[in-house]
Amino acid sequence: MIEEMRHEAVESEYDLYFGPAHPGSGNFGVKLKVDGERIVSARADPGYLHRGFEKLMEYRTPIQNAVLSDRLCVLESLNWNLIHAEAVDALMGIDIPERAKYIRVIMAELSRIQSHIIWYGVFSKGIGFDTGFKMAFGYRDYILDLFELITGGRVYPAGYICPGGVRRDFPKDSTEKILKVLNKMDKMIELAKIENPTLKARTKDVGILKRKDAIRLGATGPVLRASGMKTDVRRDDPYSIYDRFDFNIPVRQEGDSYARYLIGIMEMIESKKIIEQALKELPNGEVIDNSLKKLKISSNIPEGEVYVRNEIARGEAAMYMVSNGTGTPYRVKIRGPDFLHMIPVLEYLLKETQIADVPSIYWSLNICPADMDR
Amino acid sequence: MVKRSKKASSMRKLIRAIWIFNWFNSCGFAELVPLVGSRWDMERFGMIIVGTPRHADVLFIAGYQTFKSIKRAQRVYEQMAEPRVVIALGSCTMSGGMYWDSYNTIKRLKDYLPITMYIPGCPPRPEAVFEACEKIFQHVKELE
Amino acid sequence: MVSRESGLLDEIKSNFKIDGRVQRERRIYISIEKQDLIELCKWIKKRGYIHLSAMSVTDWLDKGKNEITYHVWSYEDKILITIKTKIDRSYLKIKSVSSIWHENAQIHERELFEMFGIKFEGNQDLTPLFLEDWSGPPPFRKDFNWREYVTSEFYSRENERELAYYD
Numbered sequence: 001m002i003e004e005m006r007h008e009a010v011e012s013e014y015d016l017y018f019g020p021a022h023p024g025s026g027n028f029g030v031k032l033k034v035d036g037e038r039i040v041s042a043r044a045d046p047g048y049l050h051r052g053f054e055k056l057m058e059y060r061t062p063i064q065n066a067v068l069s070d071r072l073c074v075l076e077s078l079n080w081n082l083i084h085a086e087a088v089d090a091l092m093g094i095d096i097p098e099r100a101k102y103i104r105v106i107m108a109e110l111s112r113i114q115s116h117i118i119w120y121g122v123f124s125k126g127i128g129f130d131t132g133f134k135m136a137f138g139y140r141d142y143i144l145d146l147f148e149l150i151t152g153g154r155v156y157p158a159g160y161i162c163p164g165g166v167r168r169d170f171p172k173d174s175t176e177k178i179l180k181v182l183n184k185m186d187k188m189i190e191l192a193k194i195e196n197p198t199l200k201a202r203t204k205d206v207g208i209l210k211r212k213d214a215i216r217l218g219a220t221g222p223v224l225r226a227s228g229m230k231t232d233v234r235r236d237d238p239y240s241i242y243d244r245f246d247f248n249i250p251v252r253q254e255g256d257s258y259a260r261y262l263i264g265i266m267e268m269i270e271s272k273k274i275i276e277q278a279l280k281e282l283p284n285g286e287v288i289d290n291s292l293k294k295l296k297i298s299s300n301i302p303e304g305e306v307y308v309r310n311e312i313a314r315g316e317a318a319m320y321m322v323s324n325g326t327g328t329p330y331r332v333k334i335r336g337p338d339f340l341h342m343i344p345v346l347e348y349l350l351k352e353t354q355i356a357d358v359p360s361i362y363w364s365l366n367i368c369p370a371d372m373d374r
Numbered sequence: 375m376v377k378r379s380k381k382a383s384s385m386r387k388l389i390r391a392i393w394i395f396n397w398f399n400s401c402g403f404a405e406l407v408p409l410v411g412s413r414w415d416m417e418r419f420g421m422i423i424v425g426t427p428r429h430a431d432v433l434f435i436a437g438y439q440t441f442k443s444i445k446r447a448q449r450v451y452e453q454m455a456e457p458r459v460v461i462a463l464g465s466c467t468m469s470g471g472m473y474w475d476s477y478n479t480i481k482r483l484k485d486y487l488p489i490t491m492y493i494p495g496c497p498p499r500p501e502a503v504f505e506a507c508e509k510i511f512q513h514v515k516e517l518e
Numbered sequence: 519m520v521s522r523e524s525g526l527l528d529e530i531k532s533n534f535k536i537d538g539r540v541q542r543e544r545r546i547y548i549s550i551e552k553q554d555l556i557e558l559c560k561w562i563k564k565r566g567y568i569h570l571s572a573m574s575v576t577d578w579l580d581k582g583k584n585e586i587t588y589h590v591w592s593y594e595d596k597i598l599i600t601i602k603t604k605i606d607r608s609y610l611k612i613k614s615v616s617s618i619w620h621e622n623a624q625i626h627e628r629e630l631f632e633m634f635g636i637k638f639e640g641n642q643d644l645t646p647l648f649l650e651d652w653s654g655p656p657p658f659r660k661d662f663n664w665r666e667y668v669t670s671e672f673y674s675r676e677n678e679r680e681l682a683y684y685d
Contacts, residue, residue, distance in 0.1 A: 021397070027400070046647060047440075049400055050648040051438065051478055056473065059475065074400050138412040216620050237591075
């Protein structure tokens with residue numbers, strides 16, 4: 001009879017919903033089929049933040065779209081601003097002034113550092129390392145003060161990187177202020193590199209993703225670089241002026257959560273290098289093209305199509321814009337890295353793991369639900 | 375001894391410390407999680423974040439809501455115990471905001487939940503949140 | 519300057535019947551008929567184009583056609599090819615490419631089925647992804663005007679604050 005009871009206890013599977021009101025998850029739900037402590041299968045449940053962004057852009061002109069485009073993913077708003085501005089520039093055939101090109105790169109890299117700091121803080125909180133969380137959000141506020149000085153908003157820069165250049169010039173002595181903030185980042189990176197034994201124990205050999213599976217499932221960015229593939233859109237498919245700067249691409253071979261965590265820290269160092277080089281070479285001049293200086297609301301976009309690829313903090317992001325000669329775009333398709341990371345990659349990684357490992361895998365993929373649902 | 379109604383006396387006990395359950399959609403996360411950090415420290419005013427609605431006094435709703443997520447927010451509100459307060463943050467939450475012509479966002483939050491206080495902004499600054507909490511303390515002191 | 523891309527385009531032209539052009543370095547656009555699509559995709563994947571960057575649909579209402587675009591990238595060649603094909607608006611069915619690019623293509627097709635109503639034959643799982651209890655037409659089609667829908671469902675002219683939404 002004991003054999004029968006044991007057989008019944010082992011055979012019972014149940015459903016667990018790891019959902020949006022849980023303190024350890026974002027605005028995203030995962031339906032888990034669990035057998036004891038072991039997860040049998042997982043199914044993603046997206047859609048909590050769907051607003052139909054792509055069709056909203058069809059009703060607005062490029063100047064209005066520039067303000068809307070920073071609300072695509074709130075954690076890295078300047079990078080999405082840059083993608084939209086590059087798409088409209090390519091369709092209209094505008095060549096932007098040199099000073100604007102350097103300012104765009106500086107702002108995009110500052111936004112990347114700020115996004116990686118959030119990743120570090122939230123990842124530490126998810127696995128129980130509370131000091132990392134408090135420290136990260138403390139250091140991030142220095143960068144947000146810089147944003148407020150230059151663009152006017154702490155989180156949403158109100159379309160600062162717009163088609164034709166940037167909205168307004170740097171205020172006086174912002175170069176010294178940026179360099180001061182970068183020195184403070186040095187201290188934060190030193191503290192983050194300390195090898196904490198709890199962190200290592202909870203993230204080593206957890207959620208291993210091999211290189212072939214990563215490419216088949218569509219992973220890009222830090223997730224792909226942690227699995228052994230040396231690729232970066234800034235190096236392979238250069239956009240803006242990234243081919244003038246000298247930076248490394250960090251790669252690791254293991255593919256587990258600890259490797260993804262280390263790549264996030266190493267990328268912050270590379271971004272710092274790029275900003276320092278750009279500040280040295282910053283030329284003088286205009287910051288916005290003359291034809292768009294007066295912000296005419298009703299100018300037509302010439303007919304054509306363009307596909308713009310960028311590297312944002314989370315991976316590869318792209319925008320496909322089609323225009324038929326009127327004042328608003330005809331169709332905009334937005335490709336975000338999190339659409340692939342949160343549905344196929346997460347379902348694959350959560351098979352045959354334990355419930356206790358779910359936050360460690362989930363936060364190491366650096367997710368942003370707003371980017372996935374659009 | 376001043377005679378107060380039952381609701382007023384139970385609300386005055388709230389005033390010592392507020393326990394918050396947050397329901398943040400996208401924008402709320404980037405601007406309001408720093409409230410917990412060391413620069414805008416909200417623990418010095420007695421406010422902490424709890425993990426379950428059964429422990430909470432205040433429900434913070436931030437960010438635009440869709441039909442799918444407002445159903446879950448209503449369930450969370452039903453699980454809170456009296457006395458309870460709902461605060462809405464951001465202009466997209468209260469009135470549709472920038473997504474006024476989207477087919478999937480809700481346009482008037484007060485059709486779904488009873489709201490005590492609105493905090494406008496896109497997104498609101500941390501100082502605005504502290505001022506709103508100060509107004510709640512004032513309102514509770516003057517209740518009878 | 520664009521010699522590599524022109525060489526690749528000539529090689530594809532000699533094997534398939536296509537219309538193609540080179541837009542700039544690292545960008546090639548190809549148009550092909552619906553029945554030859556799967557052959558071209560299999561050939562291109564063997565050539566090294568293993569990463570499907572995005573899949574999208576453009577709804578040309580006045581021409582009566584839907585245009586499906588596939589954007590594929592190769593890590594060795596470092597070129598992006600956009601493959602475009604048109605199907606009729608009255609018969610929205612096409613073969614799926616999830617046998618070629620696996621889960622990456624499968625999730626893109628699931629989203630496009632929900633938003634445009636195109637049926638991809640051979641895709642295992644076309645259940646709704648983002649929307650719950652939606653009973654209207656596929657939302658991203660060009661004949662579904664959002665501003666008319668929203669002003670008739672949610673707002674009213676009696677409310678003077680909402681008068682501005684009625685143009």
